[in-house]
Amino acid sequence: xxxxxxxxxxxxxxxxxxxxxxxLLFKTRLGYAMDWKNPRSFNQKLQWMKLYDRxxxxxxxxxxxxxxxxxxxxxxxxxxxxxxxxxxRAGDIDWEKLPDRFVLKCNHGAKYNVICRDKSALDIPAVSxxxxxxxxxxxxxxxxxxxxxxxxxxxxxxxxxxxxxxGGLNDYKVFxxxxxxxxxxxxLDRFGEHRRNLYDRDWNLLxxxxxxxxxxxxxxxxxxxxxxxxxxxxAEGFREVRVDFYVINGRLYFxxxxxxxxxxxxxxxxxxxxxxLGEKLELPGAGKK
Numbered sequence: 132x133x134x135x136x137x138x139x140x141x142x143x144x145x146x147x148x149x150x151x152x153x154x155l156l157f158k159t160r161l162g163y164a165m166d167w168k169n170p171r172s173f174n175q176k177l178q179w180m181k182l183y184d185r186x187x188x189x190x191x192x193x194x195x196x197x198x199x200x201x202x203x204x205x206x207x208x209x210x211x212x213x214x215x216x217x218x219x220r221a222g223d224i225d226w227e228k229l230p231d232r233f234v235l236k237c238n239h240g241a242k243y244n245v246i247c248r249d250k251s252a253l254d255i256p257a258v259s260x261x262x263x264x265x266x267x268x269x270x271x272x273x274x275x276x277x278x279x280x281x282x283x284x285x286x287x288x289x290x291x292x293x294x295x296x297x298g299g300l301n302d303y304k305v306f307x308x309x310x311x312x313x314x315x316x317x318x319l320d321r322f323g324e325h326r327r328n329l330y331d332r333d334w335n336l337l338x339x340x341x342x343x344x345x346x347x348x349x350x351x352x353x354x355x356x357x358x359x360x361x362x363x364x365x366a367e368g369f370r371e372v373r374v375d376f377y378v379i380n381g382r383l384y385f386x387x388x389x390x391x392x393x394x395x396x397x398x399x400x401x402x403x404x405x406x407x408l409g410e411k412l413e414l415p416g417a418g419k420k
Contacts, residue, residue, distance in 0.1 A: 135159075149275050153178050156274070160396045173408035177395030180371065181275055183416065189278035192372075192388045195238035195287050202385045205364050210385045212377075215288040220266060221259035224286070226250070232291035235262065239282040240270030241389075248291070262286055274394035292379050301349070302386055303358060305374045307366035308411045312359045316373075319346045332359060339404040341397050354383045361385070371412055 135143070143152055150167065157165040157178060170179045192198045196217055202210055215233055218224050231250045235258075237243035243265040247253050266286070271279035293300060304316040312332045319326040326346025329337040334351040352358065362374040365388060375386030399405035 144273055149182055153182070153275055157396070161398065163402075170414065171409050172402075172405045173399070173412060174393075174395045174397065174405060176409050176412045176414055177371070177391045177393075179414055181277065181391055181395065184370070184414075185277060186369075187281070188369075189390045190281040193278050193390055194282045195236055195387055196285055197238075197282075198388055202365065206361050206385065210361065210383060212292055212384050213290040215290060218286040218288070221262040221286065224259075224288070226255055229288065230291070234289045234291055236287045236289065237262065237265045237284060238287055239279050239284045240265070240268070243270075246291070274396065276391060276394055278390055292377065292384070294379050296380075300377055300379065303352065303376045303378065304386075304389075304392075305358065305362040305376070306392065306408075307362055307369065307372050307374055308408065309370065309413060310363065310366060311411075312362055313408065313411055315358075316341065317349050318343075319349070337404075340400040342393070352378050353381060354378055357383055370414070 143155070147155075154165045154167075157174070161174060165178055166175055167179065170176045192201055199211055199214065215229060216224070229247075229250065233247050233250075235245040235247070243262075245258055245262070266284040269280070271277055299320075302318055304318070305312050306314040306316065314337070315330045315332070315334075317328045317330065319328065325343050327341055327343035328345055328349055329339050329341065330349075331337060334355060336345075336348055358376050358378075361376070361383065365374050365385075366372045369390075371390070371392075373389040373392040375389065377384045377386055399408075
């Protein structure tokens with residue numbers, strides 16, 4: 132655990148240069164040192180990429196609004212969850228026109244979500260204030276995810292989706308490394324007793340964890356082959372990207388594209404698995420910085 136206070140971290144976040152800041156944060160969160168000259172683990176290589184692989188397409192496709200055009204052109208519009216509108220600020224939302232259930236997302240970061248299952252119970256002033264606060268937050272800065280910095284903050288409103296059989300929504304996260312699907316992460320009960328399972332491309336449950344303990348085994352989705360094919364198309368040309376999907380009523384839907392999964396701070400068990408993943412990620416130029 133870090134001896135630094137939350138206030139001290141906030142000062143470092145604003146004033147500390149990228150490399151020493153990330154080195155300190157890496158050691159504090161993961162318990163071992165960052166190696167900039169010879170990164171070997173998956174997390175180490177993601178840190179290296181954040182500083183030295185500034186591909187402008189990362190910003191375009193991490194943008195939850197802009198990526199929709201790319202998905203429509205690459206896969207087809209049928210894979211998109213229907214949009215109910217895009218807004219520059221909460222004051223632009225016509226709440227009366229929204230259905231009883233919907234989802235609001237800020238496009239320039241993670242976990243900026245409002246899931247509304249009953250509009251009549253929604254505290255609209257409080258939600259509006261929260262959305263506007265998120266829009267003003269420099270999400271990129273805390274973990275130096277510079278690709279988010281170039282995104283113009285907006286609010287995306289999507290249709291509320293729910294699987295009729297389960298009444299929930301499992302999301303499937305395909306880790307694309309070197310153009311190939313290396314692992315599928317399935318998050319279960321995210322708003323309750325969060326569990327996380329990891330599978331290989333043949334849907335064998337892996338004896339490994341990322342930040343959360345394993346849950347009950349999940350049946351192989353009928354659309355797995357389609358999911359992996361779509362992930363490969365979207366990830367073409369990228370060294371590393373996580374492509375997220377939902378399976379709703381037997382049909383595949385795109386979720387988002389995430390570069391540098393977990394911002395390079397996910398906790399892998401066993402740690403050897405983190406280094407195994409790292410071996411699959413090639414970094415041209417690493418060792419010269």
